[in-house]
Amino acid sequence: MAIEHTWHDILWREWHHTQDEDYAEQIYFALTKDNISQPDPTDVVQGRPLLPEVEAALRQGLRHGEALRKFWGRRIRLLDKAKTDYLSISRSTKDLNHVHWFRRFVARHILFEIGGHAVEALEEVAYGSNGFTAEEARWALYCIAADTTARLSAAPESWMCPDCWVGCGPLWIDRPWRRDWQFYGCRTCRRSHQLLHRTEAMVAVLDNKAKGFTVKDGVIRAQWFTRRTLFDFDRVEILRATDEEVERFAVQVGNDTDAVRRPRYPTIHCTIAPECQLSTNTLRILQNSFGHVEQIPL
Ligand SMILES: [Zn+2]
Structure with missing residues (x-):
């Protein structure tokens, strides 16, 4: 179904599943102010939406809800600005545990945006001692796996890395005591965005x-x-x-x-x-x- 019809459902699902209480409050506040009612509590809640789905839903929500525009308009502009600035993997992984929820939100989306290049740093955090950060890192890894598989798996060799001039291929996200996740990226440097087709x-x-x-x-x-x-x-x-x-x-x-x-x-x-x-x-x-x-x- 098109995002025009599903954006509020996606945002409620994100609110339902996120472990980040401050962020959940921000979603709840904006949606209820705009009188966007929650799905029926008897409905089965589907899984957590992927990071790009949440971003698309927020952008769509800005067109429909006054409160969403008021509370999220500037934040989405800040996220866009952060994406055009230098994308720092180390700062973003550190920010997954930032004291402010918005910095944590930006960090998740930036790490997803970096994609394959961020996998190694995320793997380290994903099985570290900080439970909350580890959960967020695992979620970013899952989203990178799902997104690159959807975009690149049909013909990975037709996507070329502009740095290495090497095609994409299947790569692995290490999960020490579970089955590894597969993702796609440059066979040499793991790049998964801004590839040449x-x-x-x-x-x-x-x-x-x-x-x-x-x-x-x-x-x-x-x-x-x-x-x-x-x-x-x-x-x-x-x-x-x-x-x-x-x-x-x-x-x-x-x-x-x-x-x-x-x-x-x-x-x-x-x-x-x-x-x-x-x-x-x-x-x-x-x-x-x-x-x-x-x-x-x-
Ligand atoms: Zn490369």
Whole structure:
């Protein structure tokens, strides 16, 4: 059902389930002032809504309720501002236990916003000695798992990390004495937000006069010379490179131990621009590295 119809139910469910009494009071106060009645007490209360659902419900509530606007309008603006500022994992994990409920509220939502990058810090708090903070950290972890699974699990490899140029994959949230939770993020750094979406190929380009990457029509073209390290790709284009440079790239491919990339190499096409003259030895190395190597004729 659309959020226009469910926002008050979501907020009542959050009020019902949260362990944070001050925060529960704030939700209760705003909803009752706006005469938004509680669900029938005989109804079965569904589970706690996810952090992004609560945020969406609060934003929707601002359009409908005067008290919600009055009490929550500024707070949501502050949350938005906090999201555009530097997102500090250590400050936010510390703030889960802040003396003021609003700082605790912002911390939960910021940690969810950071997503995969915050998992390690949250894992530490989630099984620490402070019961209240641990509960909140476990909830943020659960929300990250649910959100990334919903967004990324259908085709994780089509979501690329703009830092590592590596696709997403299944990762794990450690729960020492229970079954681990699965979430999705960059296979190298665990990033799960602001990813690049490729619907077509990821091309490794070797052009010693170019750096960076471009995204056009679903194709990402990433310049190996930017960092001279490996990343995910399904095609290689050698435009301008010396024998030595190409050999260095091929050696990296030969030594690659990444379980996702390794099986792909025998099927990868590598094209060489007509003006890029490589030695027979370099061509042989490329043929040993990739499934198909072709020099485009002049
Ligand atoms: Zn990454």
